Amino acid sequence: MSFPSSSDLDGTWSFIQPSLGLILGASGDQGVTPAVYMNCYTAVYNYCTNKSRNSSLANNNNAVNNSYSLAGAEIYAKLEAYLVKFITGLTQDANESFLEFYVRKWKRFTIGAGYMNNVFDYMNRYWVQKERSDGRRDVFDVSTLCILQWKTHMFTNNADKLINETLVQIELQRNNQIVDTNLISVAIKSLVYLGIDIQDLKKPNLVVYINNFEKSYLEKTAIYYKNESDDFLSKHNVVDYMKKCETRLNEEISRSNNYLEDHTKKALLVTLYDVLIKQHAEQMYDQFLTLLENNETDHIQRMYKLLSKVPSTLQPLADALENYIKNEASKVIEEIKKGNDQSMEDGEDAPKKKSGSNAPNPKVYVHSLIAVYLKFNEVVDNAFHKDPIFIKSLDNACRYFVNRNSIAASGPKAPSKTPDILAKYADSFLKSSAKEAETIDMNAENLMIIFKFVEEKDAFEEHYRRMLAKRLINNTSKSEELEESVLKRLQEENSLEYTTKMSKMFADMKQSEDLKLKMKDRLDNNLVKEFVPYILANSMWPFSKNDDYQLNLPIELQSILDNFKKLYEESHNGRQLTWLWNHGRNEVKANLSRKGKPPFTFIVTNVQLMILLAFNKKKTYSFGELLELLGTIPTILDNQIAPMAKYKLLEQNPPGLEHQNKPDTTFTIVDEYKSRKLKVNFVSSLRNEQKQEDDDAKKELDESRKNYLSACIVRIMKARKTASHNELYNEVVTQSLSRFHARNIDVKKVISHLIDKEFLKRIDNNTYEYLA
Missing domain, CATH: 1.20.1310.10 (Cullin Repeats)
Known part of the structure; x- marks a missing residue:
């Protein structure tokens, strides 16, 4: 075949047109040989270069324009017209759907467009590029021109039919029917190729895909699964529905990975989660309680995994x-x-x-x-x-x-009893007197589980510290290591400050042990065989001096106390000792047993000890005589002497509780005490002791909270200078939460106290100012 003249446009076009049809698939899958392909390329090249050369010479002869003129407009126009005619001339076979026709032709057309782009490579590289650089946005490289003509003359006219048939195939697949997924995939991907931005050919553009397919796809998906889920739930239980949901979600994710763009995947999941999960969340909530009652953890886990995909449902x-x-x-x-x-x-x-x-x-x-x-x-x-x-x-x-x-609090504003009960729980397994069988499963780990949730941690600290103090001074702790391990756990859960007082209590006990050893060498009293003094820091221990216990010490005890005071002052000059007679325990050997039997050991308080020592001088005293001898008040003597009378150590005359505190009532020590136990504890039977301790604990706790709130308020106001009541209250509550929940009424009382003390000044009804 001879090439046409390089200056002959019609001849050149007539030469290449038959081959263009073969390249684009006019004869089905029949292609072109390499020779024909090269002939087309050469013919286009010859025409463009010759036309450009002649235009340049003409311009030089006329001396009008010396620039090199590029040819291509005429052949570009013929190509554009040919593509329109070719695309509109494509026909659908009688036995195929439009989707099948579209995919078949699209695949062949896009392959041909790539080859055709190479045929017109010279025109693309020179004329097309020059036109676009000059601002022409209606001129494209041949590959893009092919796609745009397909979009205009094939897709736009048949978009609804194509999308509908594609969505029908997807629904058939959802209904477990066998479909050609390649048809769906190619059709959807073609929409992406058709999304060309003529202003910027390199910029990805999904406008065709989104507007023509994605919106319809999501709408159809929502309708399909709404109908299916409603129907399924009307015939099955929630557990079966959740399993169905899992299956459907996995299927849709797999489907989206096969032929959907990433842009749609997120929107698809949002749609599925809304229709399958969010719209049926109430049914899941209703089933949730039943699953909890039946302890069906697997199904609860399944429900959680589904609902967690829609965070608002959790x-x-x-x-x-x-x-x-x-x-x-x-x-x-x-x-x-x-x-x-x-x-x-x-x-x-x-x-x-x-x-x-x-x-x-x-x-x-x-x-x-x-x-x-x-x-x-x-x-x-x-x-x-x-x-x-x-x-x-x-x-x-x-x-x-x-x-x-209902056990911890009798009312909404009543203080919780849990801190006290929890402190007693700890006391149970920390005391040496506890039976091992009863405390075998009681431990610090259990203590800390509940302690973590206690709101009034300062109340627990107060009760625990009081019981710890008793264990320490009465030497009833199971072990020092166990006590310190619990203390360490409390410190880790709260703070170092939280356990400061209790840590100091242990330090006091160790120092007191050293004093005990020094005092042992100074015991010159035949009556007292062992003296164990405890020097306790007043601000750390939960003990306070009771002025009602102004006791007249018997001479047998006075010498020991004088010796001890002298010993203590030798080491600590200037410190003041205050004796707490309402605390402390004594073991007294009493020769009141039957002849030939070992003597009894009585565990008594300090007041009871002085009562017993009095009976060394004579056998009978009236209540009035004992009251004068001891120097205390009637209520204390009445309380202390009651266990001795109750357990027949003292014979009361006349008998009866109503006569016990009468001045003329007499008490006589028995000659022979009858008890199955050789060691008798008269301390544990004291009346009102626990109530007094509870009152003391409440009083100290209230005072501690008042001081804490005062410090908080002053610290806050010092930084802020001025603050409204609500701002101040909210800040105080936030700072005090680690110890207790501050009530508004308590904060108001402390503010009033600070105003009286001139730390604060009230500006108006709702605002305070700090006074430096």
């Missing part, structure tokens, strides 16, 4: 969990109360029944609370994968039932 589930835990704990507390009331009716706890107290057994109470916590902590760990939202719900529920259950 909070109602967490709230449901919190309320359920509170209700379960309430049932447990009611069982404890019921068991406690039953034991009182059966006479198993006569002292409590007499006093009217319904305080529970600390071990039963604490272990019941722990059981609730551990049960639901396991649910949070396994089913909710320690999600912070559900950890918070568990913590909130535990904080509620630990501090405000």
Whole structure:
């Protein structure tokens, strides 16, 4: 075949046109040979270069323009017209759908467009590039021109038909029918290729894909799954529905990976989560409580995984969990109360029944609370994968039932009894007198589980410190190592400041031990065989001087105390010693047993010791004589002498409690004391001792809180200078939460106190100013 003249446009076009049809697939899959391909390329090249050369010469002869003129406009126009005619002339086979026709022709056309782009490579590189650089945005390289003509004359006219048939194929696949996924994939990907930005050919553009396919696809998907989910739930339970959801989500994710653009994947998941999960969240919430009751952790985990895909649906589930835990704990507390009331009716706890107290057994109470916590902590760990939202719900529920259950608080504003009960729990397994069988499963780990949720930590510290003080001065601690390990745990959970006083108490005990050894060499009293002094820092120990205990010391004790004071002043000049006669214990050997039997050992208080020492001088005293001899007040003597009369160590005349504190009532020491035990404790039977300790603890706690709030308010106001009441209250509450929850009424009282002390000044009804 001879090449046409390089200056002949029509000849050149007639030469290449038949081959262009073959390249684009006019004859099906029949292609072109390399020779034909090269002939087309050469013909286009010859025409463009010759035309450009002639234009340049003409311009030089006319001396008008010396620039090199590029040819291509005429052949570009013919190519554009040819493409329109070619595309509009494509016909669909009788036995194929439009989708099949479109995909078949598109695949062949895009392959041909790539080859055709190479045929017109010279024109692309010179004329097209020059036109576009000059601002022509209606001129494109041949490959792009082919795609644009396909979009205009094939896609635009048939877009609805193409998209509808594609969506039908997707729905058939969802219905488990076999479809040609390649058709779906090619059709969808063609929309991406058609999204050409004529202003910037290099910029990705999904406008065709989004407007023509994505919107319809998401709408159809939402409708399909709404209908399916509603129908499925009407015939199946929630657990089966959740399994169905998991399957459907996996299928759609797999489908999206096969033929959807990344832009659609996120929107698709949002649509699926909304239709399959969010719109049916209420049904899941309703089933949730049943799953909890049946302890079906696997199904709860499945529910959580689904709902976690829509974060807004988790909070109602967490709230449901919190309320359920509170209700379960309430049932447990009611069982404890019921068991406690039953034991009182059966006479198993006569002292409590007499006093009217319904305080529970600390071990039963604490272990019941722990059981609730551990049960639901396991649910949070396994089913909710320690999600912070559900950890918070568990913590909130535990904080509620630990501090405000029907045993802990008698009313909304009543102080919680849990700190006191928890301190008694710790005292139970830390005391050496506790039976091992009763404390075998009581330990510091359990203590710390509940302590973490106690709101009034300062109240626990006060009760625990008082019981620790008793264990230390009475030497009833199980072991020093165990005591210090618990102290360390409390410090780790709260702060170093929290345990400062208790740490100092241990230091005082060690120093007192050294004093005991020094004092041992100075004992020259035949009556006292051993003297154990405890020097306790006044600000650290929970003991206060009671002015009612102004005792007249017997001469047998005075010499020992004088010796000790002299010894102490030798080491600590200027320190003041104050004796706490309402504390301390004594072991007294009493030769009141039957002849030939070993003597009794009585454990008594300091006042009881002085009463007994008096009976060394004579056998009978009246109440009035003892009162004058001891120098105390009638109520104290009455309380201290009561156990001795009750357990027949002293014979009272006339007998009866109503005569016990009468001045003329006499008490006579028995010649022979009858008791099965050789060691008799008269301290544990004292009346009103616990009530007095509770009152002292409450008084000290109130004073401590007042001081803490005063320090907080002054510190805040010193930094702020001025603040409204609400701002000040909120800041105080925030700072005090680690110790207790400050009440508004308490803050107001402290503010009034600071105003009286001229630390603060009231500017108006709601604002305060700091006075330097």
